[in-house]
Amino acid sequence: MGIFIDEAKKLFTLQTNKSTYQMKIGKLGNLLHLYYGAKIANEDLSYLLFDGESHFAPYPHGTTNRTGSLDILPQEFPSCGTGDFRSLGFDVENSDGTHIADLKFKSYEFLKGKYKLESLPTFYATSDDTVESIKITLIDEISGVEVRLYYAVFEEKDIITRAVRVKNTGKEKVTINKLQSVVLDIPQGDFELLHFHGRWAMERQKEFLSIRHGMISFGSNYGVSGNRQNPGFIIMNSKTTENHGECYGFNLVYSGNFTATAEQASLGQTRITLGLGDSSFAWVLKQNEIFEAPEAVMTFSNQGLTKVSQNFHDLIRENLYKGEYVGKSRPVLINNWEATYFDFTGKKLISLAESAKEIGADLLVMDDGWFGNRNDDNRALGDWFVNEKKLGMPLSELSMKINGLGLKFGIWIEPEMISEDSDLYRSHPEWALKFPKRKPLLGRNQLVLDLSKKEVRDYIFKLLIDIFDSVNLEYVKWDMNRPISDWYSNGLASVNQGELQHRYILGLYDLMEKLTKRYPSVLFEGCASGGARFDLGMLAFQPQIWSSDNTDPINRLNIQQGTSYLYPISTMGSHVSISPNHQNGRTTPFDTRINVAMSGTFGYELDVEKLSDTEKKLAKRATEKYKKYQNLIFEGDYYRLETLSNLTAWQIVSKNRKKSLVTIVATELVGNPPFNYIRLHGLDADATYESNGKTYKGDSLMNAGIRLAQSQGDYPSEQIYLKRLN
Structure with missing residues (x-):
């Protein structure tokens, strides 16, 4: 009681x-x-x-x-x-x-x-x-x-x-x-x-x-x-x-x-x-x-x-989340955004999927640029109609070819938004949030649809289900790429304009509720210019959220660690990207990019076809390792480990304390570096654990700790997997 x-x-x-x-x-x-x-x-x-x-x-x-x-x-x-x-x-x-x-x-x-x-x-x-x-x-x-x-x-x-x-x-x-x-x-x-x-x-x-x-x-x-x-x-x-x-x-x-x-x-x-x-x-x-x-x-x-x-x-x-992915493994995906941006065809996506299959990916996600006159981020939001000319084929054909390779198919959408340069805006300018008698404040050259209006939500819902029902869809990346500034709805009386901010969110939840109920087997991932809407409200409908548009693994250490104070790893979208990184130009080792991305819903954000043979082999092994450890990563207890200032380390321990995965990333190296000892947590003190042929007592690992090798090179990392023997 x-x-x-x-x-x-x-x-x-x-x-x-x-x-x-x-x-x-x-x-x-x-x-x-x-x-x-x-x-x-x-x-x-x-x-x-x-x-x-x-x-x-x-x-x-x-x-x-x-x-x-x-x-x-x-x-x-x-x-x-x-x-x-x-x-x-x-x-x-x-x-x-x-x-x-x-x-x-x-x-x-x-x-x-x-x-x-x-x-x-x-x-x-x-x-x-x-x-x-x-x-x-x-x-x-x-x-x-x-x-x-x-x-x-x-x-x-x-x-x-x-x-x-x-x-x-x-x-x-x-x-x-x-x-x-x-x-x-x-x-x-x-x-x-x-x-x-x-x-x-x-x-x-x-x-x-x-x-x-x-x-x-x-x-x-x-x-x-x-x-x-x-x-x-x-x-x-x-x-x-x-x-x-x-x-x-x-x-x-x-x-x-x-x-x-x-x-x-x-x-x-x-x-x-x-x-x-x-x-x-x-x-x-x-x-x-x-x-x-x-x-x-x-x-x-x-x-x-x-x-x-x-x-x-x-x-x-x-x-919190009620869909089919509660306690269920998630697919390893390949997203074409950083691989192609807007410059892709259906043929390119199929080729990307073929290469992704070689490294063990389960899902290809077609990002922004597949609909309307959408060849840059200045137009066509709201025109959710497949651009078959650009793809070179109907969406149904593309999805079947992706499925034929043994991969699932997913798409990117941004349904809350509308571009001034769109057929929808030309037909329904009254559906956008904007102050009367004033030019709107644009963000990313787009406006926000008035989700407080039922007719707007009904229109979006109908467009989306027409697309979703036309393919074997198993994943949706739901994006939202600007803050809302012009808080005025022509559907509300002046005395009620102060209600609009909350009514917008109620409308969003109503739309998400209908879609997730209709498509319970579709994995929805939230996104808002990366992690600008990483909250419990969205996680009630979407079990994972793209943590950040920044895919640099060293920046991701602080982003993902900060997120971990409030949200579990299973909610964090995290991908392996190319090096030098597209956001900050940093060069990092492939295994460090992999190890950092493994603390999340693992995937790839790069053109696999451009990887070297060595990198493809590393990626294939990484995918296999992630799939082996995903249940531990998603369901285990998470610990932020205390280390020297030049290292970041974290540990995941299974609930039964039989398995543990420790990840260490060196962020700054000096000559003749000091030894670093890290104390582990959450283990069975009386048990014996094995790692790479060596055995350790649980109480020793948690009290005396373990000595790490002295790091060399740019941003090296390592993972330690522990398995209880008794």
Whole structure:
């Protein structure tokens, strides 16, 4: 049992295997937060609440008591107009123009299994999970605004999910200006924020910031979760390491604008928030209407950052995506983008597939340039009609010839976009997002289709299924190559334009839901200028996402490591590309490109026909090795290993601790280099492991470590495979 209610003491306690979360109804009916941390006995922790005088802070509504100010007390869902001047979870404008929601406890209800949301993706429980849910309802009696807080406890996985619904039970309309899915108040602590910033071709770069007095705020206003920030982050004690110390992980099941904050208040309290982006968000809620906020997920570890990551990894792998590729091996693919860009024919693709077959690839992906008048990135988006003249044959014939070679067939699409130079735009300019009476802001010479409109989604759906049904399609790369800037829909009234950002995402999810249900055996891979929409919302429909357009293996070390804090390896698209690299011109050894790409959904992004015979042999062996290890790579526990600064190393250990794969890449070499010893993790201490004919004890590998060879050459790498003997 994971949820405990003490009605007499007005306590709600959520217990996972290794953590405890507790709330209490305060004396005035406010829902207060008491504790989130290491698992403790189920007892009343209300003695932790501050009960001294709240100097020069507003009293609670209707009282003259100088204690109990909501600017001081830890709250579960702080709202506007109540005297709390910290970052809030809820801001609502009432019909009279006031911003106040004095939320008091109304009721609670146990829910069987895992709660669900109607319009947004959420995690789900499997038959192997022990999951309980509870709904706690708060209400502002004067306005009739009702807030329903949902909590689900994944007991075995040490995960708590949260969601919020707002219902207007009053007679007058209200406008939601801010709605956060998580607010966490921690009474004290010396915390650092680990967040993941970036840009195109350098996504999810980790950065540590000290949480001090004043607010740290980050998020996205780009219409997508973004490459400049990711909605997932971690807060940690200042002395926390990969394997020791306390930390909390947070993420949002959402693909659009978001906001996160971290701040230390006047008495040393720390507040964390995460939810919908609120820079221009405004949702009008009429009588009896309900608004759903995205689901958030959080976990606690007192065993360091690695455990937070592993908790997230297990949940994402097993409880988010619902298609046929849950726990299923993935094909090794060859993508023609860096091999040909727009300059290809059907004959060239068939020739590329023949060479790819020789190195063991399973799937050929035809990238951008197969449709309409699409010979560069300036035109034809929206004209999803096969350019048979360019291919030299119908798409059905091309796919059959690819299948005849023993390879699966996949295609690239960018259905959310429209070019000004396209037949679709000339027919339906009103379908593009753009401000009235102004020239649109172009990105990559393209505009964004208004997915808030059902007729637009229906049109795209019909075009796509006509293409998908015409071939034996087994893979789709879904791209999205620009931020959204012109937030105006001619399908919405002026008072509702603040809803557009969220309605766009709802439309996207609706389209993805229909397509993935119709094509359950098709492997969808997400992409947004590389990794600009790497989030839990997209992973609910697409089990893997192209991590970055940057295929340089040395840059990929930081990109993929940063991603690993929040997302499992099985979600990361990673390919072997040519050297010198097309993004930065760096020259790297072929085996290093292979070893780095193996920590992801492995594939090739190059012209196989131009490889030397030696490289083809290496690629064939690499493909075979990857297929041998893929289950271990996808399902094992992931560890970021501590090494000298000139090395990057990581380890994957099978759940039964019988197998392990260690990868080491040297990023900088010096003369007469020092020896480097790395300590491994996750092994069976009492077992004996074998690697390359040598045997080691598990406890020796984890405590004394293993000495690496002194590296030579440019960016060398090695892999160590360990197998338990007893």
